[in-house]
Amino acid sequence: MAKDNGDGLAAIAGRIGVVGSVVLNVATLAIYLRGRFLLSAAAAAEKQASKKVKKAAAVAPSSGKPPVLPDSVIVLDHGDPTMFETFWRGPIGESATLVIPAWQTMSYFSDVGNLCWFLEPSFEREVRRLHRIVGNATTEGYHVLVGTGSSQLFQAALYALAPPTSDAPISVVSPTPFYSMYPFMTDFLNSGLYRWAGDANAFDGNDYIEVVCSPNNPDGGIHEAVLKSKSGKTIYDLAYYWPQYTPITHMLAHDIMLFTVSKCTGHAGTRIGWALVKDKEVAQKMNKFMELNTIGVSKDAQLRAAKILEAVVDGYERQPTTTAAVGGDANLLFHYARRKMTSRWRTLRDAVAASDIFSLPEEVAGFCTFTKDTAIANPAFAWLRCEKQEVEDLESFLRENKIITRGGTKFGAGRKVVRISMVDTDEAFGIFVDRLATMK
Amino acid sequence: MAKDNGDGLAAIAGRIGVVGSVVLNVATLAIYLRGRFLLSAAAAAEKQASKKVKKAAAVAPSSGKPPVLPDSVIVLDHGDPTMFETFWRGPIGESATLVIPAWQTMSYFSDVGNLCWFLEPSFEREVRRLHRIVGNATTEGYHVLVGTGSSQLFQAALYALAPPTSDAPISVVSPTPFYSMYPFMTDFLNSGLYRWAGDANAFDGNDYIEVVCSPNNPDGGIHEAVLKSKSGKTIYDLAYYWPQYTPITHMLAHDIMLFTVSKCTGHAGTRIGWALVKDKEVAQKMNKFMELNTIGVSKDAQLRAAKILEAVVDGYERQPTTTAAVGGDANLLFHYARRKMTSRWRTLRDAVAASDIFSLPEEVAGFCTFTKDTAIANPAFAWLRCEKQEVEDLESFLRENKIITRGGTKFGAGRKVVRISMVDTDEAFGIFVDRLATMK
Numbered sequence: 001m002a003k004d005n006g007d008g009l010a011a012i013a014g015r016i017g018v019v020g021s022v023v024l025n026v027a028t029l030a031i032y033l034r035g036r037f038l039l040s041a042a043a044a045a046e047k048q049a050s051k052k053v054k055k056a057a058a059v060a061p062s063s064g065k066p067p068v069l070p071d072s073v074i075v076l077d078h079g080d081p082t083m084f085e086t087f088w089r090g091p092i093g094e095s096a097t098l099v100i101p102a103w104q105t106m107s108y109f110s111d112v113g114n115l116c117w118f119l120e121p122s123f124e125r126e127v128r129r130l131h132r133i134v135g136n137a138t139t140e141g142y143h144v145l146v147g148t149g150s151s152q153l154f155q156a157a158l159y160a161l162a163p164p165t166s167d168a169p170i171s172v173v174s175p176t177p178f179y180s181m182y183p184f185m186t187d188f189l190n191s192g193l194y195r196w197a198g199d200a201n202a203f204d205g206n207d208y209i210e211v212v213c214s215p216n217n218p219d220g221g222i223h224e225a226v227l228k229s230k231s232g233k234t235i236y237d238l239a240y241y242w243p244q245y246t247p248i249t250h251m252l253a254h255d256i257m258l259f260t261v262s263k264c265t266g267h268a269g270t271r272i273g274w275a276l277v278k279d280k281e282v283a284q285k286m287n288k289f290m291e292l293n294t295i296g297v298s299k300d301a302q303l304r305a306a307k308i309l310e311a312v313v314d315g316y317e318r319q320p321t322t323t324a325a326v327g328g329d330a331n332l333l334f335h336y337a338r339r340k341m342t343s344r345w346r347t348l349r350d351a352v353a354a355s356d357i358f359s360l361p362e363e364v365a366g367f368c369t370f371t372k373d374t375a376i377a378n379p380a381f382a383w384l385r386c387e388k389q390e391v392e393d394l395e396s397f398l399r400e401n402k403i404i405t406r407g408g409t410k411f412g413a414g415r416k417v418v419r420i421s422m423v424d425t426d427e428a429f430g431i432f433v434d435r436l437a438t439m440k
Numbered sequence: 441m442a443k444d445n446g447d448g449l450a451a452i453a454g455r456i457g458v459v460g461s462v463v464l465n466v467a468t469l470a471i472y473l474r475g476r477f478l479l480s481a482a483a484a485a486e487k488q489a490s491k492k493v494k495k496a497a498a499v500a501p502s503s504g505k506p507p508v509l510p511d512s513v514i515v516l517d518h519g520d521p522t523m524f525e526t527f528w529r530g531p532i533g534e535s536a537t538l539v540i541p542a543w544q545t546m547s548y549f550s551d552v553g554n555l556c557w558f559l560e561p562s563f564e565r566e567v568r569r570l571h572r573i574v575g576n577a578t579t580e581g582y583h584v585l586v587g588t589g590s591s592q593l594f595q596a597a598l599y600a601l602a603p604p605t606s607d608a609p610i611s612v613v614s615p616t617p618f619y620s621m622y623p624f625m626t627d628f629l630n631s632g633l634y635r636w637a638g639d640a641n642a643f644d645g646n647d648y649i650e651v652v653c654s655p656n657n658p659d660g661g662i663h664e665a666v667l668k669s670k671s672g673k674t675i676y677d678l679a680y681y682w683p684q685y686t687p688i689t690h691m692l693a694h695d696i697m698l699f700t701v702s703k704c705t706g707h708a709g710t711r712i713g714w715a716l717v718k719d720k721e722v723a724q725k726m727n728k729f730m731e732l733n734t735i736g737v738s739k740d741a742q743l744r745a746a747k748i749l750e751a752v753v754d755g756y757e758r759q760p761t762t763t764a765a766v767g768g769d770a771n772l773l774f775h776y777a778r779r780k781m782t783s784r785w786r787t788l789r790d791a792v793a794a795s796d797i798f799s800l801p802e803e804v805a806g807f808c809t810f811t812k813d814t815a816i817a818n819p820a821f822a823w824l825r826c827e828k829q830e831v832e833d834l835e836s837f838l839r840e841n842k843i844i845t846r847g848g849t850k851f852g853a854g855r856k857v858v859r860i861s862m863v864d865t866d867e868a869f870g871i872f873v874d875r876l877a878t879m880k
Binding site for chain 2: 185
């Protein structure tokens with residue numbers, strides 16, 4: 001039965017793969033989850049009950065993906081940072097509840113004196129406080145811009161850096177393996193301003209925009225730009241440059257640096273990212289993109305993010321880093337999340353050792369200027385390789401075992417490697433590693 | 441002194457006009473407002489005090505544009521719907537306060553079973569309830585999509601309707617005068633998929649996307665599509681099809697209909713729009729745009745909008761429309777806002793009559809199926825024309841009188857006409873009409 005079911009699911013997934021979204025394969029996710037509910041009467045009853053509760057509370061919020069059970073399909077295709085929810089349900093969460101009266105922030109404008117006129121001053125302040133305390137990027141002399149997630153700011157940066165009048169679109173490159181969204185976000189509108197040109201290491205020319213993701217999505221590598229032309233431009237995507245994922249080794253000061261609350265605090269649903277931009281003209285042009293694309297960014301979302309970041313920084317101001325070992329980490333986001341990530345990576349490496357058909361990037365460590373100790377890197381994704389000769393397509397192989405991952409080809413790499421989210425719920429992660437350990 | 445100052449401001453505005461943003465001339469706004477504060481010691485002190493308050497309350501929200509004084513520059517360039525704030529400070533506002541715990545809606549996903557997987561179910565429900573009660577558009581059999589304002593959904597619709605593989609971009613047209621943002625939103629990325637082609641009435645061909653804005657921004661006209669080719673596509677921008685702006689005469693059922701909370705309830709800062717889409721494939725493609733552009737839409741913003749729309753509909757369910765005359769309109773958004781708009785339009789027409797150098801579109805009335813009475817249309821913008829021969833550029837003429845408007849050329853019309861927001865604060869509107877009445 002289990003085998004039949006597994007084959008059936010794999011067949012469905014194969015068919016869907018042809019027509020579905022490459023970027024966020026939600027159709028697959030939905031069908032799998034529906035399939036799962038058909039199998040599980042208990043879960044179906046639970047869903048029914050939850051529906052009733054939702055109906056009673058009129059504007060009840062969604063609760064994300066449904067919970068998983070031991071026989072569930074485990075979806076680790078997206079970096080959905082639900083791991084952090086437990087932290088925010090803890091004591092610190094109480095100070096980060098957002099309350100917005102009906103009449104508040106109705107205007108398009110937040111601060112007409114600011115270059116980024118839709119930027120909530122409190123959000124900007126908390127961003128600067130956060131960087132000061134973590135020491136991962138300098139904000140002194142930088143413009144802060146806000147975006148609907150850092151994806152929008154990535155596109156804003158392409159718009160700002162591309163020459164406005166040119167015969168041919170400028171080439172956008174990133175070293176493989178690169179984040180699977182970059183090519184799609186660059187090319188989906190078939191812009192005459194910029195065009196995806198693939199692997200930065202294979203690029204030949206002086207005019208380009210290089211995207212440097214560090215720590216790198218998907219493989220966690222720490223990178224500098226690989227191209228060094230005077231007329232070339234660089235965007236640093238620093239979504240994962242936070243202490244839970246990597247030791248903080250440098251206070252970075254690049255021309256354009258992108259961050260997002262999704263991966264910093266786990267609030268992906270809030271869709272708030274920010275950019276630190278050195279040059280005023282570039283900042284103005286990025287801002288222009290935001291005006292034309294969405295006439296600014298939701299103030300409710302900005303206030304939510306401000307409240308969350310404030311709680312993070314306040315947590316550290318109240319309890320110095322050095323006392324984390326004694327006082328616990330229930331109020332120290334980065335300590336809590338690093339501990340969780342370290343434990344997950346240990347569990348994953350044990351499972352990989354038990355199975356003996358997989359390999360992972362080597363563990364790296366460094367001195368972290370934030371926690372003032374030597375720490376290992378715990379990437380947000382596992383870049384898992386299959387060493388078994390018969391397995392040519394690892395994504396399909398894992399799918400047959402009801403584990404949904406993102407195949408290497410989407411990152412400019414091969415089919416024997418996949419990207420797996422390490423930031424999902426404890427339940428999903430636990431089932432995933434248990435299954436992985438038994439694969440032969 | 442007043443004259444000198446006026447000339448100085450006009451000169452600055454002239455210089456800025458060359459380099460500034462055509463779309464949201466915020467640089468001008470900022471300089472004017474800064475100028476105003478320099479002139480007004482009282483206002484400066486007030487700002488200082490407000491800064492202190494803000495510092496105390498850490499994540500205090502912004503308060504939009506600074507308040508105006510009798511000698512202020514009045515900025516009516518944008519349709520910033522701050523008029524509605526008074527309503528939401530009233531009794532109904534109490535039921536629409538939004539509370540979001542720190543751990544809530546952290547996932548990217550809202551409903552994995554929905555085509556629009558990032559759509560909060562409560563927001564969708566309130567949208568459908570609202571249309572049912574107002575009767576302005578049918579939702580039966582339609583997909584509801586959410587966007588970061590309706591601007592994003594406009595771009596999503598272009599993406600969805602443009603042929604993906606074609607030698608030349610498809611033409612995007614709208615009858616003049618058209619909303620000044622359409623050309624910029626269509627062309628700013630120099631997309632190979634679609635290209636702005638101007639006035640729909642001047643268009644010759646069978647393949648196009650026609651944008652129909654009704655009631656029309658800027659002039660309030662009620663429109664149907666002017667082009668009628670079988671292969672042509674149409675987007676209905678219905679941002680202003682609400683009872684405060686126009687009598688509701690038909691339950692519309694077009695293929696793609698766009699709405700926004702900005703103009704419906706006044707919550708522009710929340711940046712939430714929605715689309716009603718008949719065809720599933722078109723809805724899927726629009727959704728794909730939202731995934732690639734911003735990986736969905738902020739859940740905090742959606743929950744805010746859901747809460748606001750819920751309060752609007754609840755207000756009407758508790759107090760039937762027919763009792764508005766007796767029970768007052770403090771809980772009836774559309775009645776309140778129609779009363780305000782009617783009063784403003786009367787005041788404006790009086791001022792225009794007093795001045796004798798301007799003209800406005802003729803007043804139109806119709807039977808409103810929502811309020812079940814005959815009502816006049818009260819457009820969100822005044823499309824003001826100057827009949828004085830010497831005034832060739834009305835935007836400049838008004839700017840000399842410290843009234844900032846948007847000139848007709850940006851809408852594909854002439855320089856003797858401007859668009860003026862009718863939905864700003866009572867204070868700004870009052871100063872504006874007082875000044876207008878005395879112009880000769």
